[in-house]
Amino acid sequence: xxxxxxxxxxxxxxxxxxxxxxxxxxxxxxxxxxxxxxxxxxxxxxxxxxxxxxxxxxxxxxxxxxxxxxxxxxxxxxxxxxxxxxxxxxxxxxxxxxxxxxxxxxxxxxxxxxxxxxxxxxxxxxxxxxxxxxxxxxxxxxxxxxxxxxxxxxxxxxxxxxxxxxxxxxxxxxxxxxxxxxxxxxxxxxxxxxxxxxxxxxxxxxxxxxxxxxxxxxxxxxxxxxxxxxxxxxxxxx
Amino acid sequence: xxxxxxxxxxxxxxxxxxxxxxxxxxxxxxxxxxxxxxxxxxxxxxxxxxxxxxxxxxxxxxxxxxxxxxxxxxxxxxxxxxxxxxxxxxxxxxxxxxxxxxxxxxxxxxxxxxxxxxxxxxxxxxxxxxxxxxxxxxxxxxxxxxxxxxxxxxxxxxxxxxxxxxxxxxxxxxxxxxxxxxxxxxxxxxxxxxxxxxxxxxxxxxxxxxxxxxxxxxxxxxxxxxxxxxxxxxxxxx
Numbered sequence: 104x105x106x107x108x109x110x111x112x113x114x115x116x117x118x119x120x121x122x123x124x125x126x127x128x129x130x131x132x133x134x135x136x137x138x139x140x141x142x143x144x145x146x147x148x149x150x151x152x153x154x155x156x157x158x159x160x161x162x163x164x165x166x167x168x169x170x171x172x173x174x175x176x177x178x179x180x181x182x183x184x185x186x187x188x189x190x191x192x193x194x195x196x197x198x199x200x201x202x203x204x205x206x207x208x209x210x211x212x213x214x215x216x217x218x219x220x221x222x223x224x225x226x227x228x229x230x231x232x233x234x235x236x237x238x239x240x241x242x243x244x245x246x247x248x249x250x251x252x253x254x255x256x257x258x259x260x261x262x263x264x265x266x267x268x269x270x271x272x273x274x275x276x277x278x279x280x281x282x283x284x285x286x287x288x289x290x291x292x293x294x295x296x297x298x299x300x301x302x303x304x305x306x307x308x309x310x311x312x313x314x315x316x317x318x319x320x321x322x323x324x325x326x327x328x329x330x331x332x333x334x335x336x337x338x339x340x341x
Numbered sequence: 342x343x344x345x346x347x348x349x350x351x352x353x354x355x356x357x358x359x360x361x362x363x364x365x366x367x368x369x370x371x372x373x374x375x376x377x378x379x380x381x382x383x384x385x386x387x388x389x390x391x392x393x394x395x396x397x398x399x400x401x402x403x404x405x406x407x408x409x410x411x412x413x414x415x416x417x418x419x420x421x422x423x424x425x426x427x428x429x430x431x432x433x434x435x436x437x438x439x440x441x442x443x444x445x446x447x448x449x450x451x452x453x454x455x456x457x458x459x460x461x462x463x464x465x466x467x468x469x470x471x472x473x474x475x476x477x478x479x480x481x482x483x484x485x486x487x488x489x490x491x492x493x494x495x496x497x498x499x500x501x502x503x504x505x506x507x508x509x510x511x512x513x514x515x516x517x518x519x520x521x522x523x524x525x526x527x528x529x530x531x532x533x534x535x536x537x538x539x540x541x542x543x544x545x546x547x548x549x550x551x552x553x554x555x556x557x558x559x560x561x562x563x564x565x566x567x568x569x570x571x572x573x574x575x576x577x578x579x
Contacts, residue, residue, distance in 0.1 A: 152492045167495030175495055189490045214579050249490055252427045254390045254503050257405035257413055265492050283579050290575035296567035303560045316570030320563040322541045329534035332554030337528035341452050341521050
């Protein structure tokens with residue numbers, strides 16, 4: 104959270120000896136970590152998805168349960184390796200630094216970042232969103248993504264289904280941190296593109312994505328076959 | 342390919358005894374088959390994708406090679422099982438019936454359908470698109486799809502990246518056959534939805550999809566991060 108380029112230092116002769124050195128305004132550190140989600144995150148994940156449905160005014164489409172999320176996202180006994188199927192990153196925050204995590208080159212090493220905030224964050228739902236790892240660690244958001252494919256590029260990519268940051272943590276750089284984690288992973292894997300959709304009235308989100316280098320595709324429309332219209336195909340005579 | 346409802350039959354008294362019985366107009370049978378694509382289909386697949394880029398006026402975005410398609414779609418030595426990752430259905434047509442294929446419950450049994458056409462199809466590119474299985478079998482189209490996920494439903498689905506039928510075979514029901522094969526597979530697997538995108542000027546496609554029971558989502562916009570803007574994330578300090 105460094106400010107833009109600092110002003111040039113004054114020449115030594117110009118500093119009166121009695122001047123009080125200017126200090127930075129007090130800052131409130133908050134430690135953030137992105138790690139892979141596991142089946143133990145399902146209770147918090149379920150609540151996050153419901154909050155997202157509320158934000159998107161789409162609760163009528165919400166039917167996920169903790170059991171159905173666990174069954175489909177973290178199938179036992181052997182969930183697929185991360186990035187090969189549905190993958191969840193969990194964003195946690197803590198007033199204390201996270202302990203160091205061992206580097207695991209075959210997997211994903213958690214991403215750590217320290218935010219220096221002007222004001223401490225008031226989180227009235229802190230107890231509800233306490234992380235499954237315990238302590239003072241709170242789940243602040245998540246991103247769910249999975250591989251997609253471009254035939255034109257002949258390359259895989261990632262499709263971001265959801266990116267959500269809880270209300271008290273918005274507009275502070277946490278969404279950028281989550282998005283960057285996915286884009287960086289795609290770039291490191293040599294993937295061709297990252298795609299997602301945004302509601303056309305969500306101007307804040309559109310502005311955010313454009314700042315990240317994304318292009319909004321104005322002339323594509325999403326088509327969906329679901330519910331009874333999809334189920335009718337199960338017994339259709341092709 | 343049945344016509345719409347026939348006119349009501351004339352009352353028996355009105356039929357002179359000398360009338361020549363009306364016969365159906367001559368029909369030209371064409372045998373169609375949908376099967377899983379394999380690495381041996383890559384040469385035809387590469388040409389199909391290029392034709393699709395031309396149709397969509399997007400050849401500037403086309404950079405796939407046969408080698409890159411083979412490497413990414415059919416990774417050796419062990420490509421993932423169908424439907425768990427990028428999956429290709431190949432549509433073949435033949436003037437002769439296809440030989441019976443053994444039922445394989447662990448995999449996908451090819452879908453057969455006989456089309457009765459009013460006129461034979463003139464296919465000037467027949468030799469270029471001869472199927473890798475040989476004989477008089479010609480590749481007429483393909484669909485490429487892969488799993489996606491709805492957090493609201495807590496269910497997987499399929500995302501259709503491409504559905505393409507070569508020009509001589511359009512408006513005869515082949516696109517419907519390909520689309521139906523994917524939707525039927527999703528429905529049989531208990532999946533929650535099938536999604537894809539369509540260009541807003543492609544009114545024929547939109548009409549076709551709506552006839553199949555799909556809803557166009559008017560207020561979602563596709564966002565894409567690709568090329569240099571994506572690669573910049575590879576070395577970004579989060």
